[in-house]
Amino acid sequence: MQRLEVKLPKVKNTYAGYLGLQQLLSAQQLQTGSDDELLFIIIHQQHELWFKLAIxxxxxxxxSLMKKGAHEADCIIAFKRLSRVGAIQHILISSWDVMATLTPDEFFLFRETVGRDGASGFQSVQYRILEYKLGLKYRFLAFQLPDGKTQTVDVFDNAQDDDEKGRLRDALAAPAIYDAVISYMARALPKFGIANPRAGDYSRKYRKNTAVFKAWSYVYRNRTSAPELYQLGEKLIDLEDAFRKWRFAHLATVSRVIxxxxxxxxxxxxKYLRAAASRLFEDPIYPELxxxxxxxxxxxxxxxLAAAGYGGEAGE
Ligand code: HEM
Known part of the structure; x- marks a missing residue:
């Protein structure tokens, strides 16, 4: 069993102290006299806490998957971690039921105040890092303005300080979960000659790859030959499916509230959110799956294969 480093605090370890409840429960600073603003703050804050854990x-x-010489046991450990991410996503999806109890007349009373300087979930740095870890890689984001024109923003501009900017930069440059799965698959199924199309620069958008597609096709048609990859493939589908459901639940709630x-x-x-949500189907995160x-x-x-967008790369 692995031994862990222990960091004991200098003060008595109470329930409230260990959990930092004083800071946590004083972090809901209402800016209006509305009785509904607390709900709005807490739903956003719980998202940020769960984003932190999911990341x-x-x-x-x-x-686990990118460890030198990773084998089946590492794959199973990774699978367990991803199951936890999936469970977190389901909490976040169901939290929209609570958010949706906010009626337009209630939101109207404080929206103008809290959004006066352009504050929006759009600026969530952890949301972008979560997307990067899942495999959606981009730095510039185009969005539709109310007049129909398009504006492009640098998502790094949403960082509050250099430290946060550094975290965004690191997450963009680091391998995402699909890169890690592909690197495991390349070793587990060498006969497909897989080379990760994103290797060398993980900040690039992922492009579908023939060798990766053929390997997944093999795994799904012969599930007893690489059961851990079969399980992992379905787990990735769970994550992407839940990610889409979260976006659609957000869209539906926004529609009923504003x-x-x-x-x-x-x-x-x-309009913008609907277009962004449908792009998730047109351009999936794990296209081969x-x-x-x-x-x-x-x-x-x-x-x-050609009609599905596969080129003539290695592995064909
Ligand atoms: C009544 C509640 C909400 C409303 C009316 C709302 C509205 C919107 C709108 C209109 C946008 C588009 C960008 C903009 O112009 O602001 C947006 C984006 C976004 N919202 Fe919300 N939102 C709500 C709750 C939430 C919550 C609870 C979260 C959780 C963190 C969240 C996260 C996001 C994110 C991450 C984006 C950016 C999406 C993208 O990249 O396309 N929103 N929201």
Whole structure:
């Protein structure tokens, strides 16, 4: 059993002290007399806390899979970490039921005050880091303005300080969970000659790859030959599916709370969010895992690799 370093505090270890409850419970600073603002703050704060844990768990899963000589046991440990991320995502999805109890007339009373300087979830640094860990890599983000024009923002500009900017930069440059899974798969199934299309520069957008697709197709058609990869593939689908559901639940809640009004972050509001949510289907995070589904139901010659966007890279 691994021995852990222990850091004992100088003061008595009480429940409130250990959990930092004084800081935590005094971090809800209402800016209006509205009885509904506390709900708004707490839902956002719980998101940020769960984002923090999900980012940590993804980091552990990535480290397990990218460990030198990682084998089946490391894969199973990574799987366990990813299951925890999935459970967190489900809490966040169901938290929209609480947010949706905020009615437009209630929000109207404090929205203008809290959003007066353009504050919006759009500026959440941890949300971007979570996307980076899941595998959505980009630095500049185009969004639609209320007049239909498009504006591009540098997401690093949302960092509060250099430390936060550094965390964004590191997460963008580091391997995401899909990179780690591909690196494990390349070793577990050498016959496919897999080379991660993003290796060398993990900050790039992932492009689908023929060798990776063929390896997943093999795993799904022969699930007893690499059961740990089969499980991992389905776990990644769970994560991406939950990520989409969170985005759609956000969109649905925004629609019922502010209707067709622009966002406090400057976008066109639901128009922008709807376009962003449907892009998640057009351009998936783990494209080969979705293409395997299309291929599974077409007779062998009907799945056209070229038409599905696969080029002539190695592994064909
Ligand atoms: C009544 C509650 C909410 C409303 C009306 C709302 C509204 C919006 C709108 C209109 C946008 C588009 C950007 C803008 O112009 O501001 C946005 C983006 C965003 N919101 Fe919310 N939101 C709500 C709750 C939340 C909560 C609880 C979170 C959790 C952290 C959140 C996270 C985000 C994120 C991460 C984005 C950026 C999405 C992207 O990159 O496309 N929102 N929100």
């Amino acid at each position: 940590h768990e993804l980091g552990c899963a990535i480290a 209707g067709g009004n622009p966002g406090t972050g400057g976008s066109s509001g639901i 979705w293409d395997v589904r299309s291929e599974m139901f077409s007779r062998p010659l009907q799945f056209d």
